[in-house]
Amino acid sequence: MTVDLNWAELGFDYMNLPYRYESHWQNGAWDAGQLVSGNTITISVASPALHYGQQAFEGLKAYRTKSGAIQLFRPDQNAKRLANSAARLLMPAVPEDQFIAAVQQVVRANQDYVPPYGTGATLYLRPLLIGIGDNIGVAPAKEYLFTIFAMPVGAYFKGGMVPTRFVVADHFDRAAHFGTGQSKVGGNYAASLQAGQQAHAQGYGDAIYLDPLEHRYIEEVGSANFFAITQDQKRFVTPSSPSILPSITKYSLLQLAHDRLGLAAQETRVPIDALSDFSEAGACGTAAVITPIASITNGTHTHTFNHGATGPITTQLYAELTGIQFGDRPAPAGWLVPVD
Structure with missing residues:
Protein backbone atom coordinates (compact mmCIF):
# COMPACT_ATOMS: atom_id res chain seq x y z
CA MET A 1 0.00 0.00 0.00
CA THR A 2 1.42 3.37 -1.06
CA VAL A 3 1.94 5.90 1.73
CA ASP A 4 -0.07 9.10 1.72
CA LEU A 5 2.19 11.85 0.39
CA ASN A 6 1.55 14.90 -1.76
CA TRP A 7 3.34 13.34 -4.74
CA ALA A 8 2.74 16.31 -7.04
CA GLU A 9 4.60 18.64 -4.67
CA LEU A 10 7.72 16.53 -4.23
CA GLY A 11 11.01 18.22 -5.01
CA PHE A 12 14.46 16.68 -5.09
CA ASP A 13 14.84 16.44 -1.32
CA TYR A 14 16.12 13.86 1.13
CA MET A 15 13.59 11.70 2.97
CA ASN A 16 14.51 9.03 5.51
CA LEU A 17 12.85 5.77 4.46
CA PRO A 18 12.57 2.64 6.61
CA TYR A 19 15.27 0.54 4.93
CA ARG A 20 18.63 0.78 3.21
CA TYR A 21 21.24 -1.76 2.10
CA GLU A 22 24.70 -2.13 3.57
CA SER A 23 27.68 -4.31 2.64
CA HIS A 24 31.30 -4.31 3.86
CA TRP A 25 34.54 -5.16 2.08
CA GLN A 26 37.23 -6.65 4.29
CA ASN A 27 40.13 -9.04 3.70
CA GLY A 28 39.69 -8.93 -0.05
CA ALA A 29 35.97 -9.66 -0.39
CA TRP A 30 32.49 -8.21 -0.05
CA ASP A 31 30.16 -9.78 2.48
CA ALA A 32 26.65 -10.84 1.48
CA GLY A 33 25.16 -7.50 2.52
CA GLN A 34 21.83 -6.94 4.22
CA LEU A 35 18.94 -4.55 4.66
CA VAL A 36 19.29 -2.29 7.69
CA SER A 37 17.23 0.46 9.26
CA GLY A 38 18.43 3.88 10.29
CA ASN A 39 20.10 6.61 8.27
CA THR A 40 23.43 6.93 10.06
CA ILE A 41 26.75 5.14 9.61
CA THR A 42 29.68 5.00 12.03
CA ILE A 43 33.18 5.13 10.58
CA SER A 44 36.68 5.93 11.79
CA VAL A 45 37.66 9.57 11.90
CA ALA A 46 40.74 8.51 9.89
CA SER A 47 38.71 7.09 6.96
CA PRO A 48 40.21 8.02 3.55
CA ALA A 49 36.72 8.98 2.33
CA LEU A 50 36.78 11.90 4.76
CA HIS A 51 40.32 13.12 4.15
CA TYR A 52 41.23 12.19 0.60
CA GLY A 53 37.88 11.88 -1.16
CA GLN A 54 38.10 8.13 -1.75
CA GLN A 55 34.40 7.72 -2.49
CA ALA A 56 32.06 7.32 -5.44
CA PHE A 57 28.31 7.19 -5.86
CA GLU A 58 25.51 6.53 -8.32
CA GLY A 59 21.95 7.66 -8.97
CA LEU A 60 19.12 5.66 -10.49
CA LYS A 61 15.35 5.41 -10.22
CA ALA A 62 12.51 2.95 -9.78
CA TYR A 63 9.29 3.57 -11.71
CA ARG A 64 5.72 2.39 -11.10
CA THR A 65 3.84 1.40 -14.24
CA LYS A 66 0.14 1.75 -15.03
CA SER A 67 -0.43 -1.85 -13.87
CA GLY A 68 1.19 -1.10 -10.52
CA ALA A 69 4.39 -3.03 -11.26
CA ILE A 70 7.77 -1.53 -10.36
CA GLN A 71 10.75 -1.48 -12.70
CA LEU A 72 14.33 -0.20 -12.85
CA PHE A 73 15.88 1.58 -15.82
CA ARG A 74 19.24 0.19 -16.98
CA PRO A 75 20.69 -0.60 -13.52
CA ASP A 76 23.46 -2.65 -15.13
CA GLN A 77 24.85 0.58 -16.58
CA ASN A 78 24.94 2.16 -13.11
CA ALA A 79 26.77 -0.91 -11.81
CA LYS A 80 29.34 -0.65 -14.61
CA ARG A 81 29.83 3.09 -14.09
CA LEU A 82 30.32 2.62 -10.34
CA ALA A 83 32.89 -0.06 -11.09
CA ASN A 84 34.72 2.36 -13.40
CA SER A 85 34.65 5.08 -10.74
CA ALA A 86 35.91 2.61 -8.15
CA ALA A 87 38.79 1.57 -10.40
CA ARG A 88 39.84 5.20 -10.86
CA LEU A 89 40.04 5.66 -7.07
CA LEU A 90 41.58 2.23 -6.33
CA MET A 91 38.46 0.89 -4.63
CA PRO A 92 37.08 -2.65 -5.04
CA ALA A 93 34.19 -2.86 -7.49
CA VAL A 94 30.82 -4.05 -6.29
CA PRO A 95 29.92 -7.07 -8.46
CA GLU A 96 27.19 -6.24 -10.96
CA ASP A 97 24.84 -8.98 -9.79
CA GLN A 98 25.24 -7.89 -6.16
CA PHE A 99 24.63 -4.25 -7.13
CA ILE A 100 21.40 -5.01 -9.01
CA ALA A 101 20.12 -7.42 -6.35
CA ALA A 102 20.82 -4.82 -3.65
CA VAL A 103 18.90 -2.16 -5.57
CA GLN A 104 15.97 -4.54 -5.94
CA GLN A 105 16.03 -5.32 -2.21
CA VAL A 106 15.92 -1.63 -1.29
CA VAL A 107 13.06 -0.89 -3.68
CA ARG A 108 11.11 -3.94 -2.56
CA ALA A 109 11.54 -3.09 1.13
CA ASN A 110 10.46 0.53 0.55
CA GLN A 111 7.83 -0.16 -2.12
CA ASP A 112 5.17 1.82 -0.27
CA TYR A 113 7.22 4.91 -1.14
CA VAL A 114 7.37 4.24 -4.87
CA PRO A 115 5.13 7.03 -6.22
CA PRO A 116 1.90 6.09 -8.00
CA TYR A 117 1.80 5.94 -11.78
CA GLY A 118 0.74 9.23 -13.35
CA THR A 119 2.20 11.53 -10.69
CA GLY A 120 5.49 12.01 -12.55
CA ALA A 121 7.35 11.23 -9.33
CA THR A 122 9.81 8.35 -8.92
CA LEU A 123 11.81 6.54 -6.26
CA TYR A 124 15.40 7.79 -6.43
CA LEU A 125 18.19 5.46 -5.27
CA ARG A 126 21.64 6.57 -4.16
CA PRO A 127 24.33 3.84 -4.06
CA LEU A 128 27.40 5.05 -2.17
CA LEU A 129 30.87 3.48 -1.96
CA ILE A 130 33.40 4.85 0.55
CA GLY A 131 36.86 4.00 1.85
CA ILE A 132 36.80 3.53 5.64
CA GLY A 133 39.02 2.44 8.53
CA ASP A 134 42.10 3.76 10.31
CA ASN A 135 44.30 4.97 7.48
CA ILE A 136 45.64 8.50 7.86
CA GLY A 137 48.31 8.24 5.14
CA VAL A 138 47.62 9.13 1.52
CA ALA A 139 46.86 5.60 0.38
CA PRO A 140 43.83 3.45 -0.49
CA ALA A 141 41.66 2.31 2.40
CA LYS A 142 41.91 -1.21 3.74
CA GLU A 143 38.14 -1.48 4.24
CA TYR A 144 35.12 -0.24 2.29
CA LEU A 145 31.43 0.37 2.87
CA PHE A 146 28.75 0.11 0.18
CA THR A 147 25.28 1.36 1.00
CA ILE A 148 22.11 2.19 -0.94
CA PHE A 149 19.34 4.44 0.33
CA ALA A 150 16.23 5.73 -1.39
CA MET A 151 13.67 8.55 -1.38
CA PRO A 152 10.66 9.56 -3.50
CA VAL A 153 11.44 12.62 -5.64
CA GLY A 154 9.89 14.99 -8.11
CA ALA A 155 11.73 17.17 -10.61
CA TYR A 156 15.38 18.13 -10.00
CA PHE A 157 15.00 21.52 -11.66
CA LYS A 158 12.04 23.49 -10.37
CA GLY A 159 9.05 23.09 -12.67
CA GLY A 160 10.28 19.88 -14.31
CA MET A 161 9.92 19.92 -18.11
CA VAL A 162 10.05 23.72 -18.20
CA PRO A 163 12.64 25.68 -20.21
Whole structure:
Protein backbone atom coordinates (compact mmCIF):
# COMPACT_ATOMS: atom_id res chain seq x y z
CA MET A 1 0.00 0.00 0.00
CA THR A 2 1.42 3.37 -1.06
CA VAL A 3 1.94 5.90 1.73
CA ASP A 4 -0.07 9.10 1.72
CA LEU A 5 2.19 11.85 0.39
CA ASN A 6 1.55 14.90 -1.76
CA TRP A 7 3.34 13.34 -4.74
CA ALA A 8 2.74 16.31 -7.04
CA GLU A 9 4.60 18.64 -4.67
CA LEU A 10 7.72 16.53 -4.23
CA GLY A 11 11.01 18.22 -5.01
CA PHE A 12 14.46 16.68 -5.09
CA ASP A 13 14.84 16.44 -1.32
CA TYR A 14 16.12 13.86 1.13
CA MET A 15 13.59 11.70 2.97
CA ASN A 16 14.51 9.03 5.51
CA LEU A 17 12.85 5.77 4.46
CA PRO A 18 12.57 2.64 6.61
CA TYR A 19 15.27 0.54 4.93
CA ARG A 20 18.63 0.78 3.21
CA TYR A 21 21.24 -1.76 2.10
CA GLU A 22 24.70 -2.13 3.57
CA SER A 23 27.68 -4.31 2.64
CA HIS A 24 31.30 -4.31 3.86
CA TRP A 25 34.54 -5.16 2.08
CA GLN A 26 37.23 -6.65 4.29
CA ASN A 27 40.13 -9.04 3.70
CA GLY A 28 39.69 -8.93 -0.05
CA ALA A 29 35.97 -9.66 -0.39
CA TRP A 30 32.49 -8.21 -0.05
CA ASP A 31 30.16 -9.78 2.48
CA ALA A 32 26.65 -10.84 1.48
CA GLY A 33 25.16 -7.50 2.52
CA GLN A 34 21.83 -6.94 4.22
CA LEU A 35 18.94 -4.55 4.66
CA VAL A 36 19.29 -2.29 7.69
CA SER A 37 17.23 0.46 9.26
CA GLY A 38 18.43 3.88 10.29
CA ASN A 39 20.10 6.61 8.27
CA THR A 40 23.43 6.93 10.06
CA ILE A 41 26.75 5.14 9.61
CA THR A 42 29.68 5.00 12.03
CA ILE A 43 33.18 5.13 10.58
CA SER A 44 36.68 5.93 11.79
CA VAL A 45 37.66 9.57 11.90
CA ALA A 46 40.74 8.51 9.89
CA SER A 47 38.71 7.09 6.96
CA PRO A 48 40.21 8.02 3.55
CA ALA A 49 36.72 8.98 2.33
CA LEU A 50 36.78 11.90 4.76
CA HIS A 51 40.32 13.12 4.15
CA TYR A 52 41.23 12.19 0.60
CA GLY A 53 37.88 11.88 -1.16
CA GLN A 54 38.10 8.13 -1.75
CA GLN A 55 34.40 7.72 -2.49
CA ALA A 56 32.06 7.32 -5.44
CA PHE A 57 28.31 7.19 -5.86
CA GLU A 58 25.51 6.53 -8.32
CA GLY A 59 21.95 7.66 -8.97
CA LEU A 60 19.12 5.66 -10.49
CA LYS A 61 15.35 5.41 -10.22
CA ALA A 62 12.51 2.95 -9.78
CA TYR A 63 9.29 3.57 -11.71
CA ARG A 64 5.72 2.39 -11.10
CA THR A 65 3.84 1.40 -14.24
CA LYS A 66 0.14 1.75 -15.03
CA SER A 67 -0.43 -1.85 -13.87
CA GLY A 68 1.19 -1.10 -10.52
CA ALA A 69 4.39 -3.03 -11.26
CA ILE A 70 7.77 -1.53 -10.36
CA GLN A 71 10.75 -1.48 -12.70
CA LEU A 72 14.33 -0.20 -12.85
CA PHE A 73 15.88 1.58 -15.82
CA ARG A 74 19.24 0.19 -16.98
CA PRO A 75 20.69 -0.60 -13.52
CA ASP A 76 23.46 -2.65 -15.13
CA GLN A 77 24.85 0.58 -16.58
CA ASN A 78 24.94 2.16 -13.11
CA ALA A 79 26.77 -0.91 -11.81
CA LYS A 80 29.34 -0.65 -14.61
CA ARG A 81 29.83 3.09 -14.09
CA LEU A 82 30.32 2.62 -10.34
CA ALA A 83 32.89 -0.06 -11.09
CA ASN A 84 34.72 2.36 -13.40
CA SER A 85 34.65 5.08 -10.74
CA ALA A 86 35.91 2.61 -8.15
CA ALA A 87 38.79 1.57 -10.40
CA ARG A 88 39.84 5.20 -10.86
CA LEU A 89 40.04 5.66 -7.07
CA LEU A 90 41.58 2.23 -6.33
CA MET A 91 38.46 0.89 -4.63
CA PRO A 92 37.08 -2.65 -5.04
CA ALA A 93 34.19 -2.86 -7.49
CA VAL A 94 30.82 -4.05 -6.29
CA PRO A 95 29.92 -7.07 -8.46
CA GLU A 96 27.19 -6.24 -10.96
CA ASP A 97 24.84 -8.98 -9.79
CA GLN A 98 25.24 -7.89 -6.16
CA PHE A 99 24.63 -4.25 -7.13
CA ILE A 100 21.40 -5.01 -9.01
CA ALA A 101 20.12 -7.42 -6.35
CA ALA A 102 20.82 -4.82 -3.65
CA VAL A 103 18.90 -2.16 -5.57
CA GLN A 104 15.97 -4.54 -5.94
CA GLN A 105 16.03 -5.32 -2.21
CA VAL A 106 15.92 -1.63 -1.29
CA VAL A 107 13.06 -0.89 -3.68
CA ARG A 108 11.11 -3.94 -2.56
CA ALA A 109 11.54 -3.09 1.13
CA ASN A 110 10.46 0.53 0.55
CA GLN A 111 7.83 -0.16 -2.12
CA ASP A 112 5.17 1.82 -0.27
CA TYR A 113 7.22 4.91 -1.14
CA VAL A 114 7.37 4.24 -4.87
CA PRO A 115 5.13 7.03 -6.22
CA PRO A 116 1.90 6.09 -8.00
CA TYR A 117 1.80 5.94 -11.78
CA GLY A 118 0.74 9.23 -13.35
CA THR A 119 2.20 11.53 -10.69
CA GLY A 120 5.49 12.01 -12.55
CA ALA A 121 7.35 11.23 -9.33
CA THR A 122 9.81 8.35 -8.92
CA LEU A 123 11.81 6.54 -6.26
CA TYR A 124 15.40 7.79 -6.43
CA LEU A 125 18.19 5.46 -5.27
CA ARG A 126 21.64 6.57 -4.16
CA PRO A 127 24.33 3.84 -4.06
CA LEU A 128 27.40 5.05 -2.17
CA LEU A 129 30.87 3.48 -1.96
CA ILE A 130 33.40 4.85 0.55
CA GLY A 131 36.86 4.00 1.85
CA ILE A 132 36.80 3.53 5.64
CA GLY A 133 39.02 2.44 8.53
CA ASP A 134 42.10 3.76 10.31
CA ASN A 135 44.30 4.97 7.48
CA ILE A 136 45.64 8.50 7.86
CA GLY A 137 48.31 8.24 5.14
CA VAL A 138 47.62 9.13 1.52
CA ALA A 139 46.86 5.60 0.38
CA PRO A 140 43.83 3.45 -0.49
CA ALA A 141 41.66 2.31 2.40
CA LYS A 142 41.91 -1.21 3.74
CA GLU A 143 38.14 -1.48 4.24
CA TYR A 144 35.12 -0.24 2.29
CA LEU A 145 31.43 0.37 2.87
CA PHE A 146 28.75 0.11 0.18
CA THR A 147 25.28 1.36 1.00
CA ILE A 148 22.11 2.19 -0.94
CA PHE A 149 19.34 4.44 0.33
CA ALA A 150 16.23 5.73 -1.39
CA MET A 151 13.67 8.55 -1.38
CA PRO A 152 10.66 9.56 -3.50
CA VAL A 153 11.44 12.62 -5.64
CA GLY A 154 9.89 14.99 -8.11
CA ALA A 155 11.73 17.17 -10.61
CA TYR A 156 15.38 18.13 -10.00
CA PHE A 157 15.00 21.52 -11.66
CA LYS A 158 12.04 23.49 -10.37
CA GLY A 159 9.05 23.09 -12.67
CA GLY A 160 10.28 19.88 -14.31
CA MET A 161 9.92 19.92 -18.11
CA VAL A 162 10.05 23.72 -18.20
CA PRO A 163 12.64 25.68 -20.21
CA THR A 164 15.43 26.89 -17.93
CA ARG A 165 18.06 29.59 -18.36
CA PHE A 166 21.74 28.68 -17.90
CA VAL A 167 24.93 30.74 -17.68
CA VAL A 168 28.51 29.88 -18.62
CA ALA A 169 30.85 29.60 -15.63
CA ASP A 170 33.54 31.99 -16.82
CA HIS A 171 36.10 31.45 -14.07
CA PHE A 172 35.47 27.88 -13.02
CA ASP A 173 36.39 24.43 -14.34
CA ARG A 174 34.48 21.36 -13.24
CA ALA A 175 37.26 18.82 -13.88
CA ALA A 176 40.56 18.37 -15.71
CA HIS A 177 40.85 16.23 -18.83
CA PHE A 178 43.06 13.68 -17.12
CA GLY A 179 41.45 14.02 -13.69
CA THR A 180 38.30 12.38 -12.38
CA GLY A 181 35.75 14.05 -14.67
CA GLN A 182 34.54 10.74 -16.12
CA SER A 183 34.08 9.26 -12.65
CA LYS A 184 31.07 9.92 -10.46
CA VAL A 185 32.99 11.07 -7.40
CA GLY A 186 32.15 13.68 -4.83
CA GLY A 187 35.10 15.94 -5.60
CA ASN A 188 33.68 16.83 -9.01
CA TYR A 189 30.48 18.05 -7.37
CA ALA A 190 32.28 19.92 -4.61
CA ALA A 191 34.16 21.78 -7.36
CA SER A 192 30.83 22.83 -8.89
CA LEU A 193 29.24 24.31 -5.76
CA GLN A 194 30.61 27.84 -6.02
CA ALA A 195 29.78 28.31 -9.70
CA GLY A 196 26.34 26.82 -9.15
CA GLN A 197 25.63 29.10 -6.23
CA GLN A 198 26.63 32.15 -8.26
CA ALA A 199 24.41 31.04 -11.15
CA HIS A 200 21.43 30.57 -8.85
CA ALA A 201 22.02 33.98 -7.26
CA GLN A 202 21.81 35.53 -10.73
CA GLY A 203 18.52 33.79 -11.45
CA TYR A 204 19.81 30.93 -13.62
CA GLY A 205 19.03 27.25 -13.28
CA ASP A 206 22.71 26.28 -13.14
CA ALA A 207 26.16 26.94 -14.59
CA ILE A 208 27.53 25.53 -17.84
CA TYR A 209 31.17 24.41 -17.84
CA LEU A 210 33.53 24.75 -20.79
CA ASP A 211 36.52 22.54 -21.52
CA PRO A 212 39.42 23.17 -19.11
CA LEU A 213 42.08 23.52 -21.84
CA GLU A 214 40.73 26.17 -24.20
CA HIS A 215 37.41 27.24 -22.66
CA ARG A 216 35.86 26.95 -26.11
CA TYR A 217 33.75 23.80 -25.96
CA ILE A 218 30.72 22.92 -23.85
CA GLU A 219 31.35 20.15 -21.33
CA GLU A 220 28.49 19.78 -18.84
CA VAL A 221 25.41 21.67 -17.75
CA GLY A 222 25.97 21.86 -14.01
CA SER A 223 24.84 18.52 -12.67
CA ALA A 224 23.68 17.15 -16.04
CA ASN A 225 24.90 16.42 -19.57
CA PHE A 226 24.21 18.73 -22.53
CA PHE A 227 22.54 17.94 -25.85
CA ALA A 228 21.35 20.01 -28.78
CA ILE A 229 19.32 19.64 -31.98
CA THR A 230 20.62 21.22 -35.18
CA GLN A 231 18.65 23.89 -37.01
CA ASP A 232 17.57 21.45 -39.73
CA GLN A 233 16.29 19.13 -36.96
CA LYS A 234 18.22 16.23 -38.44
CA ARG A 235 21.03 15.78 -35.90
CA PHE A 236 21.19 15.09 -32.17
CA VAL A 237 24.53 16.34 -30.82
CA THR A 238 26.11 15.91 -27.39
CA PRO A 239 29.63 16.85 -26.23
CA SER A 240 32.54 14.45 -26.44
CA SER A 241 35.26 15.05 -23.86
CA PRO A 242 37.58 13.06 -21.56
CA SER A 243 36.42 15.07 -18.55
CA ILE A 244 32.62 14.69 -18.55
CA LEU A 245 30.55 12.04 -16.85
CA PRO A 246 29.26 9.32 -19.21
CA SER A 247 25.56 9.89 -18.56
CA ILE A 248 23.32 6.84 -18.85
CA THR A 249 20.46 9.13 -19.83
CA LYS A 250 22.60 10.74 -22.53
CA TYR A 251 23.55 7.43 -24.10
CA SER A 252 19.93 6.33 -23.94
CA LEU A 253 18.89 9.51 -25.75
CA LEU A 254 21.61 9.01 -28.37
CA GLN A 255 20.12 5.62 -29.18
CA LEU A 256 16.51 6.77 -29.06
CA ALA A 257 17.23 9.82 -31.24
CA HIS A 258 18.68 7.54 -33.89
CA ASP A 259 16.44 4.49 -33.62
CA ARG A 260 13.08 6.07 -32.80
CA LEU A 261 13.31 9.57 -34.29
CA GLY A 262 15.55 8.83 -37.27
CA LEU A 263 18.10 11.50 -36.38
CA ALA A 264 21.82 11.36 -36.98
CA ALA A 265 23.14 11.09 -33.41
CA GLN A 266 26.72 11.86 -32.48
CA GLU A 267 29.13 12.79 -29.73
CA THR A 268 31.36 15.62 -30.86
CA ARG A 269 32.92 18.84 -29.65
CA VAL A 270 30.33 21.60 -29.30
CA PRO A 271 31.83 25.14 -29.54
CA ILE A 272 30.22 27.69 -27.25
CA ASP A 273 30.39 30.23 -30.07
CA ALA A 274 28.34 27.98 -32.40
CA LEU A 275 25.07 27.96 -30.47
CA SER A 276 23.28 29.50 -33.45
CA ASP A 277 23.74 26.13 -35.21
CA PHE A 278 21.11 24.65 -32.89
CA SER A 279 17.38 25.13 -32.69
CA GLU A 280 16.94 23.27 -29.39
CA ALA A 281 19.09 22.34 -26.41
CA GLY A 282 18.64 20.51 -23.16
CA ALA A 283 20.16 19.17 -19.97
CA CYS A 284 19.79 15.45 -19.33
CA GLY A 285 20.52 13.03 -16.53
CA THR A 286 18.91 10.62 -14.10
CA ALA A 287 17.89 13.39 -11.73
CA ALA A 288 17.14 16.03 -14.37
CA VAL A 289 15.57 13.56 -16.87
CA ILE A 290 15.33 16.18 -19.64
CA THR A 291 15.26 19.89 -18.86
CA PRO A 292 14.85 22.10 -21.94
CA ILE A 293 17.36 24.95 -22.12
CA ALA A 294 15.63 28.26 -22.78
CA SER A 295 18.86 30.23 -23.17
CA ILE A 296 22.59 30.25 -22.49
CA THR A 297 24.30 33.44 -21.37
CA ASN A 298 28.01 33.68 -22.14
CA GLY A 299 29.47 36.94 -20.92
CA THR A 300 27.38 39.76 -22.38
CA HIS A 301 25.74 37.59 -25.04
CA THR A 302 22.61 35.49 -24.52
CA HIS A 303 21.50 32.91 -27.07
CA THR A 304 17.86 31.82 -26.90
CA PHE A 305 16.68 28.45 -28.23
CA ASN A 306 13.30 28.01 -29.89
CA HIS A 307 12.09 31.41 -28.62
CA GLY A 308 12.55 30.15 -25.06
CA ALA A 309 10.01 27.35 -25.48
CA THR A 310 10.41 23.58 -25.40
CA GLY A 311 11.20 22.35 -28.91
CA PRO A 312 9.40 19.55 -30.77
CA ILE A 313 12.37 17.13 -30.85
CA THR A 314 13.05 17.62 -27.14
CA THR A 315 9.36 16.93 -26.49
CA GLN A 316 9.49 13.72 -28.53
CA LEU A 317 12.65 12.52 -26.79
CA TYR A 318 11.13 13.16 -23.38
CA ALA A 319 8.00 11.23 -24.36
CA GLU A 320 10.07 8.28 -25.62
CA LEU A 321 12.37 8.15 -22.61
CA THR A 322 9.74 8.53 -19.90
CA GLY A 323 7.34 6.31 -21.84
CA ILE A 324 9.90 3.50 -21.64
CA GLN A 325 10.71 4.17 -18.00
CA PHE A 326 7.06 4.07 -16.91
CA GLY A 327 6.22 1.11 -19.11
CA ASP A 328 4.04 2.92 -21.67
CA ARG A 329 6.34 2.38 -24.66
CA PRO A 330 8.39 -0.63 -25.76
CA ALA A 331 11.92 -0.70 -24.42
CA PRO A 332 15.10 -1.82 -26.17
CA ALA A 333 16.24 -5.25 -25.01
CA GLY A 334 17.76 -5.26 -21.54
CA TRP A 335 16.80 -1.73 -20.59
CA LEU A 336 14.21 -2.63 -17.94
CA VAL A 337 14.61 -4.82 -14.87
CA PRO A 338 11.52 -5.74 -12.84
CA VAL A 339 11.26 -5.53 -9.08
CA ASP A 340 9.07 -8.48 -8.08
